[in-house]
Amino acid sequence: MGRSVSDVTENRNMEISGRPIDDSRSVYSVGFPPRMNLASQFAHKVKEMFFADDPLRPYKGQTRSMKFLLGLQYLFPILDWGRSYDLAKLKGDVVSGLTIASLCIPQDIAYAKLANLEPQYALYTSFVAPLVYAVMGSSRDIAIGPVAVVSLLLGTQLQNEIDPVKNPEEYLRLAFTATFFAGVIQAALGFFRLGFLVEFLSHAAIVGFMAGAAVTISLQQLKGFLGIKNFTTKTDVWNWQTILIATAFLAFLLVAKYIGKKRKNLFWVSALAPLVSVILATFFVYITRADRHGVQIVKHIKQGINPSSAREIYFSGSYATKGLKIGIVAGLIALTEAIAIGRTFAAMKDYRLDGNKEMLALGTMNVAGSLTSCYIATGSFSRSAVNYMAGCHTAVSNIVMSGTVMLTLLVITPLFKYTPNAVLAAIIISAVLGLIDYQTAYLIWKVDKLDFLACMGAFFGVVFISVEIGLLIAVMISFAKILLQVTRPRTALLGNLPGTTIYRNVEQYPETIKVPGVLIVRVDSAIYFTNSNYARERASLMCALSSPIKSFLSTAVIDIDTSGIHAFEDLHTALQKHGVQLLLANPGAAVIQKLRSSGFIEIIGRDKIFLTVGDAVKACAPKAREDA
């Protein structure tokens, strides 16, 4: 008979399907999609890039007033979820709001030091920012406020420009300026739907960056541990009281954290531990007057709520430029963190988060903050997790937290006078240790070595050089990965799984058998100008390395541009010289359309294009057998 197994099975398929038997081809031919005109093509591209989530879908077919209402709800999601708000939800939100407030107040006082600012500025931030976010944000679980890494990043960058000890006023003004521009950048990214740009910092890079920042912050805090206020002042370097306080409370905090981690229903132990530590330590210092024996204390937190800072912002001059630069870096990191947190909890509770909308909310929040004496706020991972576990339902928990912080500012800030810096250092260290996600790092190591390189590059860059250099290394490694992706498409040689019409990668499936005389190449990528020459040379190399062939079968090309078609033409010319025919199997919709437009289909012949690899092999099998 001389017909192969695949022939028979293919024809059986045809018989069974009740369609006429066609000896040479499947009954279906390759689909030619309808041509799009220029306007719809362009509209399609723009939509794919900027409106991929189809944000206008709910507006279709609505009345004008309804559209307006929907638009308002889009801008202020509180109008949406607020209508179905009830007492049961309020109960959960109050409990979780009070819990994160108890966590955030001591953390705020501590984090402000990382940004070289006085403690009240972090409290101001925890008052205004959550209110704005609650109205505009769409995450239900995120806890808004100052965070350790952004505080450190902002502090480091501001310090490079202005000395916070010598020029505290200018330093503060530059901090507001950076916060303002960070907000503007964040909001602009969201407004112009450029949110995808934050994706360029890969997950692996963030893990490394966060861990590096945590190590850097912890090392800095050792100063607080040893009772050193400032290396320039001649205080007693080894102050045993300070070391005692710090060590004792760090141990307490870590034990509480461990308990909270081990038993999920005891999470409140770790959530309340910082506040308890602060109260105990403050009381201890107050009764022993340890501050007279060299223990550094907070001394003074300004009472009262946020003053206006609109006039403090530099809108022109060299400080405006510097503030813009700092704001871009810190704002993007803050954004990345907030979006990652929002997405994590949205996935856990199964609701959708619109990244661009979130950026608009976070940006507006920071702009508002910069006008009311706040510095950059974002989502805190640890507090968001506590918020989630304490049973928050909506952003009302942020409002509750904000109210608690306001009361703190109005009433109880004087009580923090005797709070020792050592306990704040212990709080910071215990908080940032959670950012060292060695388990994820190990997973990254196991899964993808290039990702691990980005992770480690960011980590060591931050620890040994600086926060900015660490970021730069991470971004550069991420770009190298993109470069590899766009210039080096994966190609695979396919073979037949005996007894089937299935063709698979010969390296992945050792049971496959190569079809004699036919080289089947799968290109798992679009062939664009960045990789067209590589793809062509790769094809030539494959031909050269294989036994003599009569047919070169290319399959699974996803998309093509003019350079790609050029490469195909060159390949076709080269193959023809050797008497090899070029076949295509299962070209994508975009590919077949462009090959038709360019006239390449007529060059190779319409009969050289097949629906499946099996069809193509069947069509050139007789020739293969002649050779065998």
Add this chain to the structure above:
Amino acid sequence: MGRSVSDVTENRNMEISGRPIDDSRSVYSVGFPPRMNLASQFAHKVKEMFFADDPLRPYKGQTRSMKFLLGLQYLFPILDWGRSYDLAKLKGDVVSGLTIASLCIPQDIAYAKLANLEPQYALYTSFVAPLVYAVMGSSRDIAIGPVAVVSLLLGTQLQNEIDPVKNPEEYLRLAFTATFFAGVIQAALGFFRLGFLVEFLSHAAIVGFMAGAAVTISLQQLKGFLGIKNFTTKTDVWNWQTILIATAFLAFLLVAKYIGKKRKNLFWVSALAPLVSVILATFFVYITRADRHGVQIVKHIKQGINPSSAREIYFSGSYATKGLKIGIVAGLIALTEAIAIGRTFAAMKDYRLDGNKEMLALGTMNVAGSLTSCYIATGSFSRSAVNYMAGCHTAVSNIVMSGTVMLTLLVITPLFKYTPNAVLAAIIISAVLGLIDYQTAYLIWKVDKLDFLACMGAFFGVVFISVEIGLLIAVMISFAKILLQVTRPRTALLGNLPGTTIYRNVEQYPETIKVPGVLIVRVDSAIYFTNSNYARERASLMCALSSPIKSFLSTAVIDIDTSGIHAFEDLHTALQKHGVQLLLANPGAAVIQKLRSSGFIEIIGRDKIFLTVGDAVKACAPKAREDA
């Protein structure tokens, strides 16, 4: 029975293949490739990026002396092809060499003006550069020398730094400096195997850039047409003799070009036309002494071969930096042109061109040139085409051309004294008009609108703003395309072609039928950090838009990184909340390996991974039927 058609056919396949009937799955399972250790994984990545063409293959298993010889042959391909050189080849090379010499001498004198240099520098370039290339280059057809676009680009950029009329000496020195650095950059790209970087200027962008440069050059030459030497001198603006000469010879050249294009065997008509024009025009001016009536003439070309210029190059100071900057831009454009020409003819004659090796040769050539009073040389498309048609066999034709230019420099340069500038302008215009490739532009328009945008951006940028801005626009549009590629993977919903086990894009194949209860999504891309969030949101959107489903089947994912796995985990969590199971069909080798390493396979269950879409559909079809 309740079994679908695809069930039956699949099982028939099994029967036919003589293997046991398995009611639920194919006899083959998904291939798990062997794990690679870190070193081999890293080596693999490096090889893929930098040594994809396997340049060390010929060296394997050779003796040490043989390896040395092969290494020498790699550096100096003349040692390879020179051994099989014979008289028949010499004949073809001499004819083609003389032909391109006759074309290049008048072109050189004209092109030097574009670079604001005296004519002899272009002739120097056509003497030294082809000799170096002949020894080191691997293209057999390329014709080396100064070209119009690079001359213009160099001239424009040099002019921005130094006025060529006021400071001709410094201008010349900066030209040599730029040439030197262009060569260094070219050679470095080749040496460090970074040749893929030139791919980032897409074919479409080059077409637009070349056409724009051609229009710019032609407009410039109208000055020569009108008899204006320089807008600052008060010569007669409308010199009828000049206009007569220019118009007559342009008409002659265009007719000759048309003849050469129409009848391939008369290509020599167009090849010789420029030389004939120069001789006729020079003779005409000489006998009529038209130069006394306002016709601008060449006046003087320095006799003798290249002087050394090693001491002229700025190796330090601000001019060195400027030279470097100019050299990078002009060198990369020159490189892109030469590589494109080399590849075109290599494909036509079916030999391999090593891009990195070519860059090394071209770079060395320009470094050597910069030391011997040459400016940037590259491959000329028009002269290479003539070289090819005149029957060249090897780079010996370049040596013949070089020898002819040398004789010209030594003996006949004084004869060019009375050559009118107008005929040179006509030669330039007739040459660069060939760079306006409107047919390709039309093809690009038909095939890919985004490519056309890059093409037009480059064209209008060059024509209306400047050569550099045009280039910048082209590069930026190309990058936007890469951005679109890496952030927005193509996804498709698949349906079944009735009566087969084939699943295809429902948009491309309207005859497909969706499988009830199963959403089959094909992701035609690797899922990396740049697109993982998009892919996940896209998947959620698809679920939301489809009728109620019980299974979500993902197929054809090519590669994945930790962010991609993260996205899969989130998707899995979200699907579970809705009681939808996640299935994978035909995962690639890299994907299955990473999913295994990350433990994700255990999360969804090994029984959720299928060899084919058909298998997966069969496994969840009963559930689908319950719903129906």
